[in-house]
Amino acid sequence: MSLSDPVLRLAADLIAIDSRSSLSNLPVAERIEQELAGFEIERLDYTDANGVAKRALVAHKGPRQGYALSGHMDTVPATGWQSDPWAPRLDAAGMLHGLGSVDMKGQLAAAIIAARQAAADVPATLLITTDEETTKEGARRVARDSRLARSLDLAGIFVVEPTGLVPVRGHRSHIAFTATAHGLQAHSSTGKGVNANWKLLPFLAAMREVHDALRSDPALQDADYDPPFSDFNLILDNHGTAMNVTVAKATAQIKFRYSAKVDPKPVLHAVRRAARDAGIDLAEQMEGFPPELPADHPLIARATRLTNRAPRTAPYGTDASELQALAPCVVLGPGDIALAHTPQECVRAQDLVDAVPVLARALRDGIA
Numbered sequence: 001m002s003l004s005d006p007v008l009r010l011a012a013d014l015i016a017i018d019s020r021s022s023l024s025n026l027p028v029a030e031r032i033e034q035e036l037a038g039f040e041i042e043r044l045d046y047t048d049a050n051g052v053a054k055r056a057l058v059a060h061k062g063p064r065q066g067y068a069l070s071g072h073m074d075t076v077p078a079t080g081w082q083s084d085p086w087a088p089r090l091d092a093a094g095m096l097h098g099l100g101s102v103d104m105k106g107q108l109a110a111a112i113i114a115a116r117q118a119a120a121d122v123p124a125t126l127l128i129t130t131d132e133e134t135t136k137e138g139a140r141r142v143a144r145d146s147r148l149a150r151s152l153d154l155a156g157i158f159v160v161e162p163t164g165l166v167p168v169r170g171h172r173s174h175i176a177f178t179a180t181a182h183g184l185q186a187h188s189s190t191g192k193g194v195n196a197n198w199k200l201l202p203f204l205a206a207m208r209e210v211h212d213a214l215r216s217d218p219a220l221q222d223a224d225y226d227p228p229f230s231d232f233n234l235i236l237d238n239h240g241t242a243m244n245v246t247v248a249k250a251t252a253q254i255k256f257r258y259s260a261k262v263d264p265k266p267v268l269h270a271v272r273r274a275a276r277d278a279g280i281d282l283a284e285q286m287e288g289f290p291p292e293l294p295a296d297h298p299l300i301a302r303a304t305r306l307t308n309r310a311p312r313t314a315p316y317g318t319d320a321s322e323l324q325a326l327a328p329c330v331v332l333g334p335g336d337i338a339l340a341h342t343p344q345e346c347v348r349a350q351d352l353v354d355a356v357p358v359l360a361r362a363l364r365d366g367i368a
């Protein structure tokens with residue numbers, strides 16, 4: 001196998017363009033547009049919270065309705081990479097290496113090639129987002145603002161993140177809490193400072209109770225997920241304060257993930273009440289509602305027929321939490337999620353090549 005296969009060549013071209021979420025994705029969006037001759041294209045331009053120019057793309061050809069394939073253009077940071085993350089490389093074992101190879105420029109290339117191959121009477125839509133790894137803002141813009149996507153009356157969306165081509169019918173969404181206690185910085189020996197940690201402590205004790213309840217109370221759990229209990233991960237930060245300085249600012253961050261059958265309100269209320277009681281600031285960032293379809297939903301049945309594999313659920317999140325506002329979503333793509341977000345990120349090249357006919361059938365089967 002070589003990089004001469006069109007899917008691998010496009011995947012390699014996309015990997016070679018640095019599109020970490022902190023940067024503008026315009027170069028990679030422009031490269032993708034070169035592949036979309038014959039498609040009607042809508043550009044959704046916006047400026048992210050850090051003032052960086054971003055673009056999501058909606059592309060369509062053929063009749064209205066039908067199905068969409070969706071992927072994101074951004075990648076995680078290059079943490080830990082020893083080799084050049086933007087130098088795509090196919091090794092002797094047939095693995096394509098590079099930042100974004102499996103999450104998810106390889107899958108995006110497969111989706112683009114599959115949509116391009118669709119016959120003239122088959123509707124083919126691409127929803128190409130960015131900021132998936134951070135805020136999901138690209139997907140939110142597509143769902144909320146895309147005139148083209150809304151006009152199509154889509155029957156379903158295949159989010160082509162790596163699932164080993166097993167249909168994922170539901171996943172968790174998260175609420176990110178940031179609690180901040182303020183003190184007064186001074187030399188700790190003088191007695192003139194105020195240590196913010198003492199103000200944070202009662203809040204943390206209450207969070208310990210929430211954490212333990214999530215682990216022990218079946219009413220807060222979902223047996224359809226592995227693990228059945230929700231993630232409630234706590235990170236503490238004193239922002240580099242030395243031992244002889246009173247802490248001016250103490251921050252607790254908590255990522256709470258929940259699935260569709262779990263009501264997040266008891267947790268939301270407990271966190272808000274604890275912050276109020278402790279007299280500290282609380283910020284919340286909430287993703288869209290967790291997407292989940294029953295195993296007998298027509299879109300899940302379609303995905304099951306396509307792959308001959310039983311649907312399952314996943315503990316991680318995708319753009320489906322936003323895109324479900326447009327049409328029902330299933331997560332289905334080639335590659336192994338375990339290889340994502342690591343400095344050894346890679347994907348089996350043959351898996352990308354083999355996924356193209358599957359994604360083409362996802363668009364075509366039973367249509368016209």
Ligand SMILES: [Zn+2]
Nearest residue numbers: 103104132161
């Ligand atoms: Zn991804």
